Amino acid sequence: MKKTKTLISLVSDQQIPNFLFSKQIKPDKHILISTKKMETKNQSLNLIKALGSPEYKIVEVNQDDIQDIEKKLSNLKFGDDEELIVNITGGNKLVSHVAYEIFKAKKASIYYLPFPSNNYLKLYPKEDASKLEINQKINLGEYLKAYGVEFKFQGLFSKDIALPKKMFENFANNELNGEEIKELRGSRRKDNIAITEDIRNFLKKIDFQSKEENTLSRREICFLTGGWFEEYIYFTLQEILQLQREHIAAGKIFRSGVQNEHDAMLTYENKLYIIECKTSLKNNGQSIFSETIYKSSALLKDLGLSAKSILMTMDSTTLRNNNGEFNPDFLKRAKLFEVKVFDYKIISDCDEFKSKLKEYFEIQ
Numbered sequence: 001m002k003k004t005k006t007l008i009s010l011v012s013d014q015q016i017p018n019f020l021f022s023k024q025i026k027p028d029k030h031i032l033i034s035t036k037k038m039e040t041k042n043q044s045l046n047l048i049k050a051l052g053s054p055e056y057k058i059v060e061v062n063q064d065d066i067q068d069i070e071k072k073l074s075n076l077k078f079g080d081d082e083e084l085i086v087n088i089t090g091g092n093k094l095v096s097h098v099a100y101e102i103f104k105a106k107k108a109s110i111y112y113l114p115f116p117s118n119n120y121l122k123l124y125p126k127e128d129a130s131k132l133e134i135n136q137k138i139n140l141g142e143y144l145k146a147y148g149v150e151f152k153f154q155g156l157f158s159k160d161i162a163l164p165k166k167m168f169e170n171f172a173n174n175e176l177n178g179e180e181i182k183e184l185r186g187s188r189r190k191d192n193i194a195i196t197e198d199i200r201n202f203l204k205k206i207d208f209q210s211k212e213e214n215t216l217s218r219r220e221i222c223f224l225t226g227g228w229f230e231e232y233i234y235f236t237l238q239e240i241l242q243l244q245r246e247h248i249a250a251g252k253i254f255r256s257g258v259q260n261e262h263d264a265m266l267t268y269e270n271k272l273y274i275i276e277c278k279t280s281l282k283n284n285g286q287s288i289f290s291e292t293i294y295k296s297s298a299l300l301k302d303l304g305l306s307a308k309s310i311l312m313t314m315d316s317t318t319l320r321n322n323n324g325e326f327n328p329d330f331l332k333r334a335k336l337f338e339v340k341v342f343d344y345k346i347i348s349d350c351d352e353f354k355s356k357l358k359e360y361f362e363i364q
Helices: 016-025 036-040 043-051 066-074 093-105 140-146 162-172 179-185 197-205 218-241 289-298 328-336 350-360
Strands: 004-010 029-034 056-060 082-087 109-112 119-124 131-133 150-153 192-194 215-217 248-255 258-268 271-278 308-313 339-342
Touching (some): 004 093, 016 043, 016 082, 036 043, 036 056, 043 056, 043 140, 056 066, 066 093, 082 093, 093 119, 140 150, 140 258, 162 218, 179 197, 179 218, 215 218, 218 248, 218 271, 328 339, 339 350
Parallel strands (some): 004 029, 004 082
Antiparallel strands (some): 109 119, 119 131, 248 258, 258 271
8 A cells, every 4th residue: 555655844944945855755745844933934835835735734833942842743643654754954953853853763764955955865764874866946936936926927028039139239339329229218117109200210220120110119118228138138048058938037026015127037956046137337427336236136035045146237348447357346246245247248259158157057
C-alpha cells in the first residue's frame, strides 16, 4: 500500500527554499510550522497559494519558547501509513533544533538547504546521508505569489526585437533626442494625441508607422519615449538566458496597496532579477543616478535574499570620466546598494553586452 507523503516545512521570510522543496517532493499533505510574526505577514498562505497545495495545516509556535515548540510539535499525530519528510531550512535556530530532534524520533527524513546551494542535504537518517538536487524552476508568477505580491503584466508593444533594435539604432544615431521626443514625453499620460506636421516628419525620419494615420496612442507614445529600450533589454535577456515567457515580463506589481511599475522582471536559476531601464540618468541637467540606485535597491525589499537588481542605461556621459572609465564614486554607491550597472558603452557594443550578461549570469 502506498504511503501518504506528508511534508513538514518551517516557515520563514525566505519562501523559495520551501517552495522548491515542496515542488520536488510533491507531498499529499503539507504541515507548516510558523510563528505569529510570519502569520502576520501571511507567509504560510502566500506559500500555499503559490504551490496550490491540496491539503495543508498551519501550526503556530512561539519561536522563543522551547517548551511551547516541543509541546506543539510533539502533539502532532501521524498515521502508520504516513511517510514524514521534514525541511528545516526555514525558522530560527531554536525551532530548527527542536524540529530536528522531535521528527528524528518519529523516523522522519530530514533535509536542509545551505544558502545559496541548489542541493538539499539529508541530515537524517545519517546512514542514508545524501544530497537531493532540486531540478524545479520557479517562474515569475510563482515567485511573486510566494511573497504575497500581486502583479499584472502588461503586454509588449513589439512582437520581437526587430522594432526595438531599430529604435536602438535611431538613439545611437542621435535621432531620439530632439524637441519632438520632449513634446511626446509631455503627452505620455494622454490616451492619444494629434500628429502635428513636426511629429509626422519625425516619425518618418525614424521609420515608425503609427496604427492610426493622424493620432498616436498612449502605448505608442510610451514606446517612442523609452519603452523601446525596455523591450530591447527584455528580448536580449530572453535570448541570452533562453527564458520561456512565464519567466520574464514587464508590468506592474502591487505591494501593501502601493503600485510599482517595473521595466522588466525575470526569474533565472530560481533567483529574481528586477531590471530598471533608463535612457538617461539626468533630469533637467542634474544626475539622478543616486536616487535611481536607491529605488532599484528598495524594490528588492521582502523578496528574498537571492533577489538581484540591475540598472540598464543608455546614458553615455554621467557615469564615466573623459577617459571612458567608470567614476569610482558611482561604482562604490552601486556596490553598496548591490545594484549591477550596464551603461551605454557596454550596451552599445552588442558582442560585449552579451558577453558581460553571460559573465554576470554565470553562463558557460
